[in-house]
Amino acid sequence: NSKVIQTPRYLVKGQGQKAKMRCIPEKGHPVVFWYQQNKNNEFKFLINFQNQEVLQQIDMTEKRFSAECPSNSPCSLEIQSSEAGDSALYLCASTGTGRTYAEQFFGPGTRLTVL
Amino acid sequence: GDSVTQTEGLVTLTKGLPVMLNCTYQTTYSPFLFWYVQHLNEAPKLLLKSSTDNKRTEHQGFYATLHKSSSSFHLQKSSVQLSDSALYFCALSVMSNYNVLYFGSGTKLTVEP
Numbered sequence: 001n002s003k004v005i006q007t008p009r010y011l012v013k014g015q016g017q018k019a020k021m022r023c024i025p026e027k028g029h030p031v032v033f034w035y036q037q038n039k040n041n042e043f044k045f046l047i048n049f050q051n052q053e054v055l056q057q058i059d060m061t062e063k064r065f066s067a068e069c070p071s072n073s074p075c076s077l078e079i080q081s082s083e084a085g086d087s088a089l090y091l092c093a094s095t096g097t098g099r100t101y102a103e104q105f106f107g108p109g110t111r112l113t114v115l
Numbered sequence: 116g117d118s119v120t121q122t123e124g125l126v127t128l129t130k131g132l133p134v135m136l137n138c139t140y141q142t143t144y145s146p147f148l149f150w151y152v153q154h155l156n157e158a159p160k161l162l163l164k165s166s167t168d169n170k171r172t173e174h175q176g177f178y179a180t181l182h183k184s185s186s187s188f189h190l191q192k193s194s195v196q197l198s199d200s201a202l203y204f205c206a207l208s209v210m211s212n213y214n215v216l217y218f219g220s221g222t223k224l225t226v227e228p
Contacts, residue, residue: 043218055213102147106158
């Protein structure tokens, strides 16, 4: 069973408000991913980190989304100015490095509702 | 680019019948394929994984074989149970892209009594 912890489980924000969610990866997993799962169950990769460094991020993330994985603190994903279209389940996943660690383990997600 | 295709959006079966959920992928790199299962309001959980051509992998009664010649990784089970009702996602990762997962559109499996 996955030991990725995500908080909060539910988040309700008004349009234009900041929305921040956190993730604690499995112990020993230096690689963290954030995905967005929309109401149609489609997954979209947002950003990933290895230790504290960004490996890759999509254009959307570069504009209103910010994320970090500081040393000895939870990783976080923040939406600076929430829009209705941001309503989704935000999933954090973690994994090790190298080919043998290709599988990712997901947390329960933060369900964001933007009113 | 890298992508995954799942052709069935909805599958409804009676308990005890066999099931096959289709998954094909596209990549020019060496692939790692996964099946994740997601029950309502839960996290996706890894069901199967494979990077070995023509080798069957099994877990919890489900099985799949990666066929690189046809770029397929179909999920099968010989006898579905009520508890198998869930969303099933096929996913692809390649090391050249930091192992980012490319998910298919998912198949909702409903098992009826």
